[in-house]
Amino acid sequence: MMVNRNILTLDEFTIQQLRQFPKATGELSSLLRDIGLAAKRVNVEVNKAGLVDILGDAGSVNVQGEDVKKLDVYANNHFMGVLKHGISCAGIGSEELDDFVVFNDEVSNNSKYVVLFDPLDGSGNIDVNVSIGTIFSVYKRVSEKGKPCVKEDFLQPGNRQVAAGYVIYGSSTMLVYATRRGVNGFTLDPSIGEFSLSHPNIQCPEYGMFYSVNHGNFFRYDEKVRRYIDGCQRKTKDTGGPYTQRYIGSMVADVHRNLIKGGIFMYPGTVDKPKGKLRLLYEANPCAFIVEVAGGAATDGVQRILDIQPTELHQRTPLFIGSKGMMDELELYLQAK
Ligand code: AHG
Ligand code: MN
Ligand code: MN
Ligand code: MN
Numbered sequence: 363m364m365v366n367r368n369i370l371t372l373d374e375f376t377i378q379q380l381r382q383f384p385k386a387t388g389e390l391s392s393l394l395r396d397i398g399l400a401a402k403r404v405n406v407e408v409n410k411a412g413l414v415d416i417l418g419d420a421g422s423v424n425v426q427g428e429d430v431k432k433l434d435v436y437a438n439n440h441f442m443g444v445l446k447h448g449i450s451c452a453g454i455g456s457e458e459l460d461d462f463v464v465f466n467d468e469v470s471n472n473s474k475y476v477v478l479f480d481p482l483d484g485s486g487n488i489d490v491n492v493s494i495g496t497i498f499s500v501y502k503r504v505s506e507k508g509k510p511c512v513k514e515d516f517l518q519p520g521n522r523q524v525a526a527g528y529v530i531y532g533s534s535t536m537l538v539y540a541t542r543r544g545v546n547g548f549t550l551d552p553s554i555g556e557f558s559l560s561h562p563n564i565q566c567p568e569y570g571m572f573y574s575v576n577h578g579n580f581f582r583y584d585e586k587v588r589r590y591i592d593g594c595q596r597k598t599k600d601t602g603g604p605y606t607q608r609y610i611g612s613m614v615a616d617v618h619r620n621l622i623k624g625g626i627f628m629y630p631g632t633v634d635k636p637k638g639k640l641r642l643l644y645e646a647n648p649c650a651f652i653v654e655v656a657g658g659a660a661t662d663g664v665q666r667i668l669d670i671q672p673t674e675l676h677q678r679t680p681l682f683i684g685s686k687g688m689m690d691e692l693e694l695y696l697q698a699k
Pocket of ligand 1: 457480482612614
């Protein structure tokens with residue numbers, strides 16, 4: 363099979379973007395290159411899973427109260443490592459770490475950005491060979507350059523993101539990232555070991571045929587959410603359906619499918635967990651940024667995800683995200699008396 367070698371690599375693409383801004387420092391390009399490198403390392407390990415001792419539990423419980431998997435630890439260390447060794451990042455926050463980490467050396471203290479990430483999304487799917495991912499979110503720090511970064515740098519609302527993206531380790535490995543200028547997708551070309559621009563300028567279709575939700579929790583959802591889900595199941599040709607239910611259990615994979623094909627993903631609050639499960643800073647904000655730049659929408663059922671002022675690093679939020687037309691319809695259900 364011929365591989366198209368005329369397409370831009372991730373590095374070529376970010377440099378091309380940089381050239382349009384003569385005053386840009388190149389720190390964001392460098393940061394994306396670092397993230398791309400960590401993604402390739404994690405990808406190699408994911409592909410070997412089952413052959414080497416990388417499956418299963420690490421034997422600890424994280425700050426979220428979840429059993430940590432070996433790949434969670436591996437991915438966390440690699441993403442943190444490349445960002446620490448790079449020149450663009452002053453510190454990080456991670457789903458897997460109790461607190462944010464200040465790199466605190468001369469170069470890092472002069473860096474422009476902080477990064478928040480979910481190193482391995484869909485941990486529960488690792489052992490059964492189902493798509494998993496990594497999600498990241500980039501903010502310009504608000505603290506003074508030259509000094510170590512501080513908590514306020516990490517607790518900025520999602521609308522202040524400079525860039526956000528995810529990697530999906532799926533049937534092929536892709537890196538998708540957004541800046542305010544657009545969303546672009548890069549597929550890892552194994553023959554050259556580079557992410558190559560395969561999905562330029564991704565636009566989320568206004569409507570789609572997919573709805574993604576954990577049906578097992580149905581009776582723990584609010585009545586309005588249940589009515590909406592019921593409505594999804596009753597869609598006929600005349601009302602824009604029938605919808606197909608798809609729920610992978612790796613948010614990255616569900617959001618990615620809906621971004622490309624059109625659809626809606628929901629992780630609502632439940633009776634026992636009113637804020638749901640997903641983390642605002644590592645999961646909801648970056649995905650909301652990407653989907654909004656692509657023309658979609660994301661809310662917590664009451665307000666826009668990107669306008670929430672975070673108060674804690676690990677705070678959770680209900681999440682509804684996807685195609686704009688479908689999100690508008692959902693809102694009618696949520697606002698109904
Ligand atoms: P993580 O593996 O990073 O902890 O995230 C898992 C999340 C998300 O990827 C997925 O959509 C959701 O958990 C699935 O949760 P349920 O099994 O409760 O549906
Ligand atoms: Mn987890
Ligand atoms: Mn996750
Ligand atoms: Mn995770």
